[in-house]
Amino acid sequence: MDPGLDEEFAEFVNGRFTALQRFGYLLTGEWHLAEDLVQTSLTKVWFHRKSLRSGNALESYTRTVMVNTSTQWWRRKWKGETPTETLPESAAPSEFGTIDERDRLLRALATLPRRTRAALALRFFEDLPDAEVAKIMGCSVGTVKSTVSRGLAKLREHHLLAESDPLTSAPARLEG
Structure with a gap:
């Protein structure tokens, strides 16, 4: 294990998790699925982090994995699952x-x-x-x-x- 790669990956996750979760929400339409999508995608990315050359590649690759994972989940759609009619309230105060x-x-x-x-x-x-x-x-x-x-x-x-x-x-x- 390379401590430098692990440290870089941890910094990436800490710095970009919220943005990735917002992107996941736009893909899935549900906050809990977005969190699952981010965690699943970051797990997949962690195993391939050695082949990525820069932080920009890490972000781009993570988004690619998220899009592909979301598509796979949609294709495997569980029986009886229906999209929600209402969206959760925003966490940020707003008018x-x-x-x-x-x-x-x-x-x-x-x-x-x-x-x-x-x-x-x-x-x-x-x-x-x-x-x-x-x-x-x-x-x-x-x-x-x-x-x-x-x-x-x-x-x-x-x-x-x-x-x-x-x-x-x-x-x-x-x-x-």
Whole structure:
């Protein structure tokens, strides 16, 4: 065992766990599944940490493992499991209107296909460039661009986002 690698990995986990958990929530739609996804993914990454050359590679590889693990879980879907209708309250203090807006946006995101949701989460919530999203998702930059474009179009048309006037522009804010 290399103590340097273990120390670097521990620092990565301590520094990025919350961000990874938020990303996991965007992929799964549930906080407890997001935590399980992060822990499972970090376990897989820990075994391959020696082959990663830098901290950036560690973060990118972890996100790739999270997307792939989430997809595997979805494919193995347990019988009787249904998506939740309501999302948990945000842990951060916020105004009620912002919480309602966020809730509608997250519920609309949950209706999109998993790869589309992953592309939107990586592109806009994690603020990664198209090339990095393509690398994580294992596809071309053009595929990322078309997936994101179709996803934003579906969000613009989604009935949950058309419930009130301020939200009709919510997907447009994602583009900025």
